[in-house]
Amino acid sequence: xxxxxxxxxxxxxxxxxxxxxxxxxxxxxxxxxxxxxxxxxxxxxxxxxxxxxxxxxxxxxxxxxxxxxxxxxxxxxxxxxxxxxxxxxxxxxxxxxxxxxxxxxxxxxxxxxxxxxxxxxxxxxxxxxxxxxxxxxxxxxxxxxxxxxxxxxxxxxxxxxxxxxxxxxxxxxxxxxxxxxxxxxxxxxxxxxxxxxxxxxxxxxxxxxxxxxxxxxxxxxxxxxxxxxxxxxxxxxxxxxxxxxxxxxxxxxxxxxxxxxxxxxxxxxxxxxxxxxxxxxxxxxxxxxxxxxxxxxxxxxxxxxxxxxxxxxxxxxxxxxxxxxxxxxxxxxxxxxxxxxxxxxxxxxxxxxxxxxxxxxxxxxxxxxxxxxxxxxxxxxxxxxxxxxxxxxxxxxxxxxxxxxxxxxxxxxxxxxxxxx
Numbered sequence: 539x540x541x542x543x544x545x546x547x548x549x550x551x552x553x554x555x556x557x558x559x560x561x562x563x564x565x566x567x568x569x570x571x572x573x574x575x576x577x578x579x580x581x582x583x584x585x586x587x588x589x590x591x592x593x594x595x596x597x598x599x600x601x602x603x604x605x606x607x608x609x610x611x612x613x614x615x616x617x618x619x620x621x622x623x624x625x626x627x628x629x630x631x632x633x634x635x636x637x638x639x640x641x642x643x644x645x646x647x648x649x650x651x652x653x654x655x656x657x658x659x660x661x662x663x664x665x666x667x668x669x670x671x672x673x674x675x676x677x678x679x680x681x682x683x684x685x686x687x688x689x690x691x692x693x694x695x696x697x698x699x700x701x702x703x704x705x706x707x708x709x710x711x712x713x714x715x716x717x718x719x720x721x722x723x724x725x726x727x728x729x730x731x732x733x734x735x736x737x738x739x740x741x742x743x744x745x746x747x748x749x750x751x752x753x754x755x756x757x758x759x760x761x762x763x764x765x766x767x768x769x770x771x772x773x774x775x776x777x778x779x780x781x782x783x784x785x786x787x788x789x790x791x792x793x794x795x796x797x798x799x800x801x802x803x804x805x806x807x808x809x810x811x812x813x814x815x816x817x818x819x820x821x822x823x824x825x826x827x828x829x830x831x832x833x834x835x836x837x838x839x840x841x842x843x844x845x846x847x848x849x850x851x852x853x854x855x856x857x858x859x860x861x862x863x864x865x866x867x868x869x870x871x872x873x874x875x876x877x878x879x880x881x882x883x884x885x886x887x888x889x890x891x892x893x894x895x896x897x898x899x900x901x902x903x904x905x906x907x908x909x910x911x912x913x914x915x916x917x918x919x920x921x922x923x924x925x926x927x928x929x930x931x932x933x934x935x936x937x938x939x940x941x942x943x944x945x946x947x948x949x950x951x952x953x954x955x956x957x958x959x
Contacts, residue, residue, distance in 0.1 A: 543584055550588055554578055554595055564600040564625040565664070573598075593617040597661075599653065600625040604645045610652045621661035621688050624653050630668035630697070646675050657683055662691040664729075677715050685721035692725060696732035714758075716740070731781075734758040744771035752781035752836075759786040761796035766849070769825045776829055781836035784846055802845025824851040834859040840872040847875065847912060855913040863923035873930040876912045877937045911937035918943040932958045 554575075561574040575596060579589035589595055596617040599610045601624075614622070626649055627641070634642040641649060653660075663686070667673045673696055680694075694717075714736045722742035731752040737743070737760050746768070760768070765785035769775065789797035830852040835843065840862075862869050916938040922945075935941065935958060946956070 547588055550585070551592055554589060554592055558595050558598075564598065564602075564627070573600075590616055593620050597621065598623045598625070600627070601641055601649050602627045603639050604641060605639070606641070607645065607648055607652060610649070614652070614656060620659070622653075622656060622659050623662035623664075623691075624660060625664045626650075627664075627666045628668060628672050633668075643669065643671050643675075646672050647679075650679050654679070654683055657686050658688065660686045660689050662693075663689060664691075664693040664695075666693075666695040666697065668697040677712075680717040681715040683718060685719050685723075687721075688724055689718070689722050690724050691727040691729075692722065693729035694731070694733040695729070718742075730754075730783075737761065737764040743768045745774070746772040747774055748777040748779075749775065750777075750779040750781075751783035752779075754783040756787050757790075759783060761786050761790070762798060762801050763796060765798075766801075766825060769827065769850075773827070774829050775827050777832045777834075778827075778830060779832075779834040779836075780838065781834075782838065784838065784842070787842055798842065798845045798849070802848040824849050827852045828854060830855055832857040832859070834861075836861045837864060838862065839864060840867060840869045843869075843872045844875045848879070852913065854915055856915065857918040857920075858913060858916055859920040859922070860924050861922035862925075868925055868927075870926045870930045873924075873926045873934050877930065877933040878910075879912050913938070915940055917941060920945040922947055928954055928958070931955050 557574045557578065562571065567573075575589060578595075579586045593616060596613040597620050599613050599622055600606065601610060628646060629637065629640040629642055631642075634640060665676060667676055676694075714734050716736055716739045720739055720741055725742045726746060727748040727750075728743065728746060729748075729750040731750075732754070734754055735743075743764075744767075749768075749772075762785050785798045787797055787799055789799070827850060831854070833852070833855060835858075838846075843862075862872075914937070917940050919934075919938065919941060935944075
C-alpha cells in the first residue's frame with residue numbers, strides 16, 4: 539500500500555478542507571485554473587472517494603463555461619445540505635461570437651434552473667452580465683425567485699462601456715425591480731456595479747458590514763434619506779467603497795432636497811446669525827460609524843467628496859484609498875478638508891437650575907467643536923491618482939501620525955511630493 543494511503547481519512551479530510559479554503563475565489567482565478575476540489579478528486583480512487591464524500595469541498599459553484607452547468611449539478615449533488623456560494627459570469631456579445639463555449643443568452647436560464655431550487659441555501663451570490671438581453675433575464679429571475687434567507691453577500695455587476703463619465707452621468711436605464719422579494723434577512727455585504735435597486739423597496743440595506751457601489755449615474759443613485767438610513771442602521775459597517783457612486787448629488791426637486799449637495803453644504807460661518815426656526819446644515823449632525831475601518835474612493839469630484847464627508851464621522855478609520863483622476867480637477871480643497879475640517883456648529887442644551895435644586899433643559903445654544911484631522915488614526919494610505927498642491931499633501935501626511943503604510947502613484951502632482959517623505 540502506498541504510504542499516502544496510510545494517512546487517516548480524518549487527516550486527509552482536514553487537508554482537503556484547508557486546500558479548498560485557500561483556493562483563489564472564482565473572480566480571481568485565471569481561465570486555465572482548475573479548482574482544488576477537482577484536482578484532489580482526480581489523484582487516485584482513494585482520494586476521490588474521500589473528496590466526493592466531503593460536502594465542504596463542493597460549496598462554491600462557479601458558472602463561466604456552458605460545461606459548468608453539468609458541473610454545477612454534480613457539485614450540488616455532492617453537497618446536499620451545506621450553504622453554497624454561487625458565481626455566474628456571463629460574457630459580452632462580441633466575445634460570444636468567438637467563444638461559443640461561454641455562458642451567454644441561450645445558456646443563461648439553464649444556469650439558473652440548476653441553482654434556483656437551492657435558493658434556501660444560497661450564502662453568497664455573485665452575478666456578472668455584460669449584455670442587455672442577459673441583464674433583462676437577470677431582472678426577471680431576481681424579481682421572481684423569492685427570498686434567500688441565508689444570503690450574506692450579494693454582488694450584482696453590469697459591465698458596459700460608457701466611453702466617458704459624461705455619458706454615464708446622464709444615462710437613464712429601465713426602472714429597477716425588487717430583488718429576492720425584498721427579503722434578505724442575513725445580508726451583510728452588498729456590491730452593486732452598474733446596477734441600481736428600488737431603494738425604498740430594499741429593506742435589506744441595513745445591518746451591513748461592507749458596501750461597494752460603482753458606476754451609477756446621478757439619477758439612479760440613492761436619495762439622501764435612504765442613504766442616511768442605510769448608514770444609521772449599519773453601525774457595524776467596516777468597509778465603504780465608492781467608484782463614481784454614492785448618494786445622489788443633485789436634488790430631484792422635492793422637499794426637503796434629496797441631494798448630498800444640499801445636505802453636505804458649507805456650515806454657517808462663526809459670525810453668522812441663525813434665525814429662530816432655521817434648520818442647521820446636516821453637516822452639524824454626521825452619521826457616526828464607529829467600526830468603519832476602510833474607505834475607497836474612485837472617480838468622484840472634490841466638492842462632492844467634501845459634502846459627503848461632512849455627513850460622515852468615522853473616528854477609527856484605519857485605511858484610505860484614493861484614486862481620483864477626474865480630468866482637469868484639483869483636489870487640494872478636499873485634501874485640505876481631510877487635514878482640518880471646518881469647525882462645526884452644533885447645538886447644546888442650556889441647563890437651568892432652580893433654587894430648590896431642580897434642573898431642566900432650556901433653549902439650546904450654539905457652539906463650535908474643536909477642529910481635528912478627519913481621520914486621526916489613519917494607518918494605511920494608498921494614493922493611485924490625486925492632483926493636489928504640495929502643501930496640502932505635506933499637511934495630509936503630518937495629520938496622520940499613526941501612518942505605517944503608504945503607497946503613492948501620483949498623476950498631476952510634482953515629483954517633489956516624494957521629497958516630503
